[in-house]
Amino acid sequence: MIEPMVRNNICLNVHPAGCAAMVKNWIRETEETAAPAAKASSGPKPKSVLVIGCSTGYGLASRIVSAFAYGAPTVGVSFERAPSEKKTGSPGWYDNRAFDAEAASRGIYSATIESDAFAKETKLQTIEAIRKGPGTVDLVIYSIASPVRTDPETGVMYRSVIKPIGRTYSGLTVDLVTGELKESYISTATQEEADATVKVMGGEDWKLWIDALAEAKVLARGVRTVAFSYIGPSLSHDIYREGTIGRAKEDLERTAVAIDRSLSPLGGHGWVSVNKAMSTRASAVIPGIGVYIAVLYKVMKERGVHEDCVGQIVRLFCDRLYGAGDTAVDPAGLIRIDDLEMASEIQKETTARMKKITAANLPELADIDGVRSDFLEAHGFAVPGVDYSA
Numbered sequence: 110m111i112e113p114m115v116r117n118n119i120c121l122n123v124h125p126a127g128c129a130a131m132v133k134n135w136i137r138e139t140e141e142t143a144a145p146a147a148k149a150s151s152g153p154k155p156k157s158v159l160v161i162g163c164s165t166g167y168g169l170a171s172r173i174v175s176a177f178a179y180g181a182p183t184v185g186v187s188f189e190r191a192p193s194e195k196k197t198g199s200p201g202w203y204d205n206r207a208f209d210a211e212a213a214s215r216g217i218y219s220a221t222i223e224s225d226a227f228a229k230e231t232k233l234q235t236i237e238a239i240r241k242g243p244g245t246v247d248l249v250i251y252s253i254a255s256p257v258r259t260d261p262e263t264g265v266m267y268r269s270v271i272k273p274i275g276r277t278y279s280g281l282t283v284d285l286v287t288g289e290l291k292e293s294y295i296s297t298a299t300q301e302e303a304d305a306t307v308k309v310m311g312g313e314d315w316k317l318w319i320d321a322l323a324e325a326k327v328l329a330r331g332v333r334t335v336a337f338s339y340i341g342p343s344l345s346h347d348i349y350r351e352g353t354i355g356r357a358k359e360d361l362e363r364t365a366v367a368i369d370r371s372l373s374p375l376g377g378h379g380w381v382s383v384n385k386a387m388s389t390r391a392s393a394v395i396p397g398i399g400v401y402i403a404v405l406y407k408v409m410k411e412r413g414v415h416e417d418c419v420g421q422i423v424r425l426f427c428d429r430l431y432g433a434g435d436t437a438v439d440p441a442g443l444i445r446i447d448d449l450e451m452a453s454e455i456q457k458e459t460t461a462r463m464k465k466i467t468a469a470n471l472p473e474l475a476d477i478d479g480v481r482s483d484f485l486e487a488h489g490f491a492v493p494g495v496d497y498s499a
C-alpha cells in the first residue's frame with residue numbers, strides 16, 4: 110500500500126494504479142466531450158502531433174486530446190524517473206505507459222521518448238521516431254516546466270527560480286496537505302537568477318526544437334506550434350508576471366513571433382496560448398499562487414465555468430486551433446484560453462475574497478479540497494474509482 114508523502118507541497122511518491130486510472134479518466138472525459146465535435150468538424154484537424162513535455166499537466170492533456178479526440182498519432186517527449194526497488198518512479202513514468210497502452214488498445218500510433226528535452230540527442234532521437242512513425246508532424250506542443258536546463262552548446266547548467274524582481278514578496282502560502290496558511294517571504298532575484306530562469310523557461314529551447322525539426326524536414330506543410338504561458342491577475346504579478354518566471358514567459362512570447370516568421374515558408378504558425386491557473390505539480394511550488402488557485406476554483410465552480418487541464422485543451426483545439434475560421438488571438442498575438450479566469454466578474458469576486466482570507470474562513474471562501482485533490486491526482490492519489498486499500 111502506498112500513502113502520499115508530501116513535503117512543502119512536493120509529493121515524494123506516486124501511486125502507479127492511480128496514475129493509470131487518472132489517465133483513463135482524462136481519456137474518458139476527452140472521448141465524451143471533444144471526440145464527437147472533433148469528428149463532426151469539417152475544419153482542419155491535427156494529423157500527427159509531437160508533444161514536448163507530454164507526461165503530466167497541460168502536455169498530457171494535449172497528447173490525450175490529439176489522440177483520443179482526433180485519432181492523431183502522437184510522439185511524446187518527457188523526462189522521467191523509472192521506479193527502483195525502494196522508490197516509485199515519477200508520475201509521468203506511469204502516465205506515459207498508461208497513455209501508450211490506451212492508445213495501442215484503440216489502434217492509435219504512439220511513441221514515447223523519456224529523455225531530457227533540452228539535450229541535442231533527444232531532439233535527434235525524436236526526429237528518428239517521427240521518421241519511423243508518422244513521417245512528419247503538423248502540430249508541435251511545447252509544454253515543459255522544469256527547474257533546470259543544461260545548455261546544449263556550453264554544457265552550463267542553469268536553475269530557474271521563482272522570485273520577484275526589484276522588490277521583495279510576502280504572501281500567504283497554503284500547505285496542500287494540512288490546509289494551513291503560512292506567510293512566505295521571498296527576497297528579490299539577482300540579475301543572474303532572472304537570466305537563468307529565462308534560459309530554462311524562456312523560448313530558446315522551443316526555437317531549437319522547431320529549427321531542428323524544420324532542418325530534418327519532419328514538419329508538414331501548414332505545421333502549427335504552441336507553447337503555454339500564464340498572465341494572471343495583478344495581485345499575483347509581483348511573484349509571477351513581473352518576477353523571474355514572468356521574464357521567461359515574455360521571452361517565450363517573443364520567441365513565438367520569431368517561430369511564426371520562421372515557419373512562414375511552410376505556411377505554418379507559432380503561438381503562445383495563455384492558459385488558466387491550474388493545480389499541477391509545477392504550480393504547487395509557486396508561493397502565493399496556491400491560495401489564489403483555491404479561491405479561483407471555488408468562484409469558477411460556483412458559477413459553473415471551472416475547467417480542468419482537459420477542458421482547457423479541448424477548448425484550445427476545438428475552438429481556437431481547429432475551430433471554424435482563423436485562430437483568434439488578442440492584440441498581443443496571444444491565444445487566450447484564460448478568458449474565463451480573467452472575466453471581470455470572476456476576478457472581482459476572487460480579489461474580494463483574497464483580501465479577506467484567513468485560516469478560519471479558508472474552507473468557506475476557497476476550494477482547498479479541489480486544489481488538493483488535483484495535486485494528489487497528478488501523483489496517482491485521490492483518483493476516483495481506485496481501491497487504495499488493495
Ligand SMILES: NC(=O)c1ccc[n+]([C@@H]2O[C@H](COP(=O)([O-])OP(=O)(O)OC[C@H]3O[C@@H](n4cnc5c(N)ncnc54)[C@H](O)[C@@H]3O)[C@@H](O)[C@H]2O)c1
Binds near residue numbers: 189
Ligand atoms: N499549471 C498552471 O497553472 C499553468 C498555467 C498556465 C501555463 N502553464 C504552463 O504550462 C506548461 C506546463 O506546465 P504544467 O503545469 O502542465 O507542468 P507539469 O509539471 O505538469 O508538466 C511538465 C512536463 O514537462 C516535462 N519535463 C520537465 N523537464 C523536462 C526535461 N528536461 N525534458 C523533457 N521533459 C521535461 C515533465 O516530464 C512533464 O511532462 C508550463 O510552461 C507552464 O508554465 C501552467
